[in-house]
Every structure is written in structure tokens, then in C-alpha cells.
Amino acid sequence: MATIKEVAKEAGVSVATVSRVLNKSGYVSKESAASVKKAIEKLNYQPNSVARSLYHKTSNMIGLIIPDITNPFFPELARAVEDVAMIYGYTVVLCNSDQDPDKEKKYIDLFKQKYVDGIIITAHGSNSELYIDSKIPIVALDRISDSSLPTVVSNNYDGARNATKLLLQKGAKNLAHIRGPQGITPADDRYQGFIDEMKEQHFDYIIEESAFELKAAEKLAENFFNTHAQVDGIFCSSDAIAVGFLKVALKRGIKIPQDVQIIGFDGVAFGEMIYPELTTVAQPIYDMGALATRLLIKIINGKETEQLKYEIPTKMIERGTTK
Structure with a gap:
């Protein structure tokens, strides 16, 4: 696997110039930028995503905390979150808290260390101070953790x-x-x-x-x-x-x-x-997950939401357990 030094040598520029091209920061002449891109393609260079996340303090990752993976409701919710996140270029990291406040705290601390861009949480609510104090954008889904958080629920x-x-x-x-x-x-x-x-x-x-x-x-x-x-x-x-x-x-x-x-x-x-x-x-399980993800990405991009609470209507489905 090629290194950034090898790319710089191939392109005839400094490592710092290659870094500026990769991170889209600082001035680089058109000729140098073209040489770097050509060298990257020739050497099939893959930037170190961990290093880039440390540099930018961003990761293109969304954390999703659910309380119980064995409850069929939550995997269906997670599917919607993952589908929409991928459309926008984000990867979802799924964590199962088992409704344990200590596990929730550990996951949130982990997300902070990994520089996730945002968190969607369906929590019990006992750790609401963690969400308020966190500088990471957070959207509550299905369960209202704190009234100050953007929240998506059904009626x-x-x-x-x-x-x-x-x-x-x-x-x-x-x-x-x-x-x-x-x-x-x-x-x-x-x-x-x-x-x-x-x-x-x-x-x-x-x-x-x-x-x-x-x-x-x-x-x-x-x-x-x-x-x-x-x-x-x-x-x-x-x-x-x-x-x-x-x-x-x-x-x-x-x-x-x-x-x-x-x-x-x-x-x-x-x-x-x-x-x-x-x-x-x-x-509307899929719609709830999709809306929560779009809201979170909107907040990640520095935009404000129109409201804090989004409540979606439910639908009565009559089948065989009623007359």
C-alpha cells in the first residue's frame, strides 16, 4: 500500500502539499494539484481515514444507540437510519445499550473519542444530562430523552x-x-x-x-x-x-x-x-428513522431545524386478533 511520502515523491512535491490537496485546505497551484491527483491514481493511494478524522475532528460516521436489539421494532428503525445515512455518505455505528445508563454513557464517551459527526439515540432518558452537555449534534428517536433535543416520535x-x-x-x-x-x-x-x-x-x-x-x-x-x-x-x-x-x-x-x-x-x-x-x-417506523437521520445531517451541516418535536401519525391495521 502506497504512503503519502511515496505520493509526494511521485508528484514531485512536498508531503505538506499532498496533505493540503487531500484535506482541501491551504493554497496549492493547479499544476501541483494535478500532479498529486495523478500520483494518487497511479499508486492507488488510500488516505488514512483515522488520521483524517483526527485532523478534521470529523469521521462521516453517525452513532446510533438503541435500547434492545432483540425487540423487532429497533432493527427496523435502524435499517431506515442506515439507508438514509448511506445516501448522504455517512456510515452508521450501531450500539445496543440493553437499557443500561452506564452502557449509554460509555457509548457516548466512545463516540466523542471517535469524532462521530452526530448521534441518534433511543434512550431510556435517565442520562439526559449527557446529551445536553455533549457538543455533538444529537437527535432523539422514538423516546424523548430531553425536551430541548430535536425529537422524532409517532403519535x-x-x-x-x-x-x-x-x-x-x-x-x-x-x-x-x-x-x-x-x-x-x-x-x-x-x-x-x-x-x-x-x-x-x-x-x-x-x-x-x-x-x-x-x-x-x-x-x-x-x-x-x-x-x-x-x-x-x-x-x-x-x-x-x-x-x-x-x-x-x-x-x-x-x-x-x-x-x-x-x-x-x-x-x-x-x-x-x-x-x-x-x-x-x-x-411509521421507516419514516421515523429516515426523518431522524435527515434532521441530524441537517444539524451536522450547521442548519437549524424548523421545530424540536416531530410527531408522525399512526395507522390502525385490523387483522385476525379482532372481530
Whole structure:
């Protein structure tokens, strides 16, 4: 592999001149620039990207921190971020925090050391001071870490109200909401949407809480069906939770949707791969990831965003788990 010294020797110029051509900084005559470019092509010289990032304090890399790679929602989100980033010439570095604040901090510190140009984060929110103090451009995606950050979310509240309305319209009279973890903005908003709709309709309801994980939902469902046999409609805060409840219900011989109707939230692909197919509140997952990436690149380029919070509507998709 050719070195910068060999390029300089081939072109008949100094190493400093080659460096100025590569970094597009300082004056270089047209003749010298042409000689350097010709030498680079002849020797097939590849600039050291690490050295260049140290010099410019930039890397053409975007850091993406997600809380749980096993949740199907986040890989679909990451795909959109990667697709759009590549269009603009950026590489995405994906980090899985496991919802651990210490891991989030380590990743952010690492990104600072590697001079990433910007960060997209779907965090729990407990480390918000890290994002505020960071000089790196940051966009929050799906989960609001701090109200001062540019944020892209779906309309979780309205989506939850629409899911609750649908269960009531389909004849369910004894409803339950399996909410996501408290303190996570989407889970809190979906919970509030359910509560407000039920209160407006003057129905009683049951609330249980689950992590956004299939196994956790299955464990909860085992006890739930033992103690709440009267429930005939369940709105779950994620598709993963909904599938966990569906799986346990079918094992017990509970007919879906005849005995119990179930609605999830997210609209991930596997909702169509199970049977009966899952009725769900579909988030515009790809659009959310794409918008967050474009916003971040805009900020990286020194431009201001028109607003701080971008809220995208959800869509109700009716399938086999409702009547």
C-alpha cells in the first residue's frame, strides 16, 4: 500500500502539499494539484481515514444507540437510519445499550473519542444530562430523552385511543391494558391514551405492566389469564407484548378473537407472520428513522431545524386478533 511520502515523491512535491490537496485546505497551484491527483491514481493511494478524522475532528460516521436489539421494532428503525445515512455518505455505528445508563454513557464517551459527526439515540432518558452537555449534534428517536433535543416520535397517545375505541366498537366490554415500563415516554403516552378513552366511555378497566419483551409478556400472561377470566379485550403497549399474550391464550384454548380480542402497538413485520395475524397500531417506523437521520445531517451541516418535536401519525391495521 502506497504512503503519502511515496505520493509526494511521485508528484514531485512536498508531503505538506499532498496533505493540503487531500484535506482541501491551504493554497496549492493547479499544476501541483494535478500532479498529486495523478500520483494518487497511479499508486492507488488510500488516505488514512483515522488520521483524517483526527485532523478534521470529523469521521462521516453517525452513532446510533438503541435500547434492545432483540425487540423487532429497533432493527427496523435502524435499517431506515442506515439507508438514509448511506445516501448522504455517512456510515452508521450501531450500539445496543440493553437499557443500561452506564452502557449509554460509555457509548457516548466512545463516540466523542471517535469524532462521530452526530448521534441518534433511543434512550431510556435517565442520562439526559449527557446529551445536553455533549457538543455533538444529537437527535432523539422514538423516546424523548430531553425536551430541548430535536425529537422524532409517532403519535402514541392518539394511536392508543384509536386502539381502545376499536376494541369497544368490536363489542369488548371488559378491557385491560398491558402497559410498557413506566418512565418510557411511548409507554406512558399509550397508557394515558387508553385511560382517557376508557374514562370518556365510562368503562372500568384493568392495568398490568410488562417489559417490551416476549418472554416477560408470556410470564405475565400466565398469571393474568388465571386472575382475569372476564377480560374480553386487551390493548398491549407493543407487538412483542401482544404476541406473548396471544401465545399463552392459544395454549390455554382461549379462542382469539372469539373469546378475547388483542391489539398490539408498533406494526413490526412479524405481526403478519403469526396466526391469527395481529391487529396493531402501526407506527411509521421507516419514516421515523429516515426523518431522524435527515434532521441530524441537517444539524451536522450547521442548519437549524424548523421545530424540536416531530410527531408522525399512526395507522390502525385490523387483522385476525379482532372481530
